[in-house]
Structures are given as C-alpha cells and as structure tokens.
Amino acid sequence: MSDEAPEQDSKTEDPSQKKLDDAHKKGDVAKSQEVTTWFMLLGSAVVFAMLSPWVSSELGRSLALIIMNADQFDVEGAGFSNFFNGLAFAVIGVTTIPLVILMVCGILANLVQHRPVWSVDPITPKLSKISPLSGAKRLFSPDALVNFGKGLVKIALVGVIVVVVCWPERDRLETMVTVEPIMILLDFQEIGIKIFMAVLAVVTAIAAADFFYMRQKWWKRQMMTVQETREEYKQQEGDPHVKGRLRQLRQERSRKRMMAAVPDATVVITNPTHFAVALKYDKSMAAPICVAKGADAVAFRIRELAKENDVPIVENPPLARALFAAVDIDDTIPGEHFKAVAEVIGFVMRLKRSGGGWRPSA
Known part of the structure; x- marks a missing residue:
C-alpha cells in the first residue's frame, strides 16, 4: 500500500490511446457491477411482469397432466427416461424465453460500459491469485471494504423497500390463503411489480454513482508518469536524436x-x-x-x-x-x-x- 501510493501520485499524465488500447486488450476496462445488476433486475422485471402468467400457466398445465396421469407413467427402464425427458423439455420450453431475455440484458450491461472485449488475460492462471498473502491483501483492501459497504447498503435499501411496499398490502396478504390459487398469483404479481419498480428506482441511482466512481478509478489507474509518456513516445515515434540523425543522412544522400x-x-x-x-x-x-x-x-x-x-x-x-x-x-x-x-x-x-x-x- 505504501509503495503504491507514491507511484500513483507520480502518475500525472493522461493515458495515451495506446495505453488505453493495451488495457482493453488485457481485459482491463471500466466496469461497474451495479450497472450489470440494474440490467438483470430490469430483465427480471420484464419477465415477471409479462411472462410470469404464461410461464405459470404452462408449467401448471404440464404438472397437472403429470399428477392426473401419475398411475399411467412407466418409470422403469426406458419408460423412466422418456418420462424424465418429457418433463425436462416441458420446463425448458417455458424457461427459454426468460433465459434469453436475461442473457440479452447481461450482454447489454457490458456493451453500454465498454467495447466488446476478447481477452483470456483475466482468466489466465496466476500464482498471485492463489497466494494466501495476496488473497488476504485483496480481502482487506480498500476495494473490498467499499464493495462490502455497498452490499450492506443495498441489502438495507431493498429490505426497507420491501417493507414500505408490502406494509399497505398487509391486509391482502393475510387473506390470500382464503382465495383461489389463480387470484393468489395475480395478487402476487401485482405486489411483485411494485417491488421491482421501487427497487429499480433506487438501484438506478446506485448504478449511476457506482459507474462514475469505477470509471474514475479506472482512468486514474491508467494514468501515466512523465517517464512512461516519454518512453512510449520513443517507441512510437522513435528517439528524436535518432530521427534527427536519419533525417540528416537522408538530406546528405539527396544532396550527393x-x-x-x-x-x-x-x-x-x-x-x-x-x-x-x-x-x-x-x-x-x-x-x-x-x-x-x-x-x-x-x-x-x-x-x-x-x-x-x-x-x-x-x-x-x-x-x-x-x-x-x-x-x-x-x-x-x-x-x-x-x-x-x-x-x-x-x-x-x-x-x-x-x-x-x-x-x-x-
């Protein structure tokens, strides 16, 4: 920690485009997990609001068919395999669309934050990743403490939101056991949508703040020292002394x-x-x-x-x-x-x- 602080203080120059491109190739990009959480919540809300009745109906129909004809299914040998395959296909059939929606939301969560990344560097095995000492440093690092604090804040906020949304509905919740199952599902969907909307409103503010924080932190990590800037310039443009000498030689040859x-x-x-x-x-x-x-x-x-x-x-x-x-x-x-x-x-x-x-x- 003490060695990293002076090094970071010496980074006073904005990163060059080459430095940013190299970081992108290594998979080092500005990314906020809270933005990903927001997109996944949005996808879950869409699935819950628009597809939950259809999914519940299809699953209920399939399970009801199984229960009503339970005595007719052959569960020995090949019959059990056919029974299990039929049940699996029924479940997959109704969950494919929700899973696709969630997958699209996960992809969009990354695309809105950075360009597509194709790098194996983040998953490449490194000794530092399995070192107990390095693990302990990461566990008690400032980043870990910040993430821990964010987790506590989110849990507290979600808990408060659930209580605030459900408290006015407490009388309806008490009478749910006396109504038809289909009405229970409709009431549950209505309350669930309210909870999703309230949570999304709060998570939107958290995701926006975390994205700017993570991007600023990433930008600060990419900054360069004056010496790094000079070395990169020499690598890209060549040593000015060498370039001057080559220019002089070209002029002499041209004159000859x-x-x-x-x-x-x-x-x-x-x-x-x-x-x-x-x-x-x-x-x-x-x-x-x-x-x-x-x-x-x-x-x-x-x-x-x-x-x-x-x-x-x-x-x-x-x-x-x-x-x-x-x-x-x-x-x-x-x-x-x-x-x-x-x-x-x-x-x-x-x-x-x-x-x-x-x-x-x-």
Missing part, C-alpha cells in the same frame, strides 16, 4: 545525388552568389527540368561543379530567385517561366554553336 547531376546540366542560372539553379534540357523533353538547386554554400558548390565540368553559368538574379522558389528537384519548370528559360537556353546553345564551346567566367 543532386550534385552528381550537375555535370550533366545544360545551364546553371545564378543570383550570382546566393542562389544557383541547374537546368537540363534536350529535344526529347517537353520542358526543361531542375536537376539541382541551392543557396549560399550549396549554390557555391553547384557553381564550382559547373566550372569543373564546363557547364554554362548564366547570371540572371530575378530568374534564379524565381526558379529557386517555384521549382523542386526533378520537376519541370513552371509554365510562367518557359519564355525566360527558353531565352537563356537558346542563348547558351547559340554561343556554343558560334564559338565552338562554352567558356565559363572565372
């Missing part, structure tokens, strides 16, 4: 591929010092493409590679700035720059044809 394309460029348009954009064009292309671009140090390296490989360098600051901002590597130049780029490439090609080659300036 870009620089390797500069010697094959048709022309390099510069700012002249701040920007450099290398373009490539031949007759098979619909439009020139950008094979490299850069600013400052990268631009300087592009110009150096262009000089080393006799790639024409043309100073056109407005066009260089516009292309640097508008076009990405390996993309064709935008249509609004076709004319300006065509003039530059045409100028370079005419110089090559007239002078027998291009001589870049120092």
